[in-house]
Amino acid sequence: MKKLVNAPRAVVQEMLEGFVALxxxxxxxxxxxxxxxxxxxxALGARKVAVLSGGGSGHEPAHAGYV
Known part of the structure; x- marks a missing residue:
């Protein structure tokens, strides 16, 4: 095996689909x-955001478990 990524452009979407499936x-x-x-x-107009978390710099799955 050379890669764990099917297609570089689809890696984030595929990761999120897998995470949600589990x-x-x-x-x-x-x-x-x-x-x-x-x-x-x-979504309601008066509803507040409880937590907003962003990743990046190659750390996309770092915050996934906090939903």
Whole structure:
């Protein structure tokens, strides 16, 4: 085996799809690279953001377990 990546342009999307497949309490927003709680209510104008976390610099999966 030479690589663990199927296609460099799809690596983040594939990682998130796999993560959500293993975590039934989470969902991937269609067309986005955003994972949310599966039981989260629809967005409301007055609703506050509890936690917002970003990765980057090659550390994409670093924050995935905090959803």
């Amino acid at each position: 975590a039934p309490g989470q969902a991937l927003l269609e067309g986005e690279t955003v994972v949310v709680r599966a039981d989260a209510p629809a």
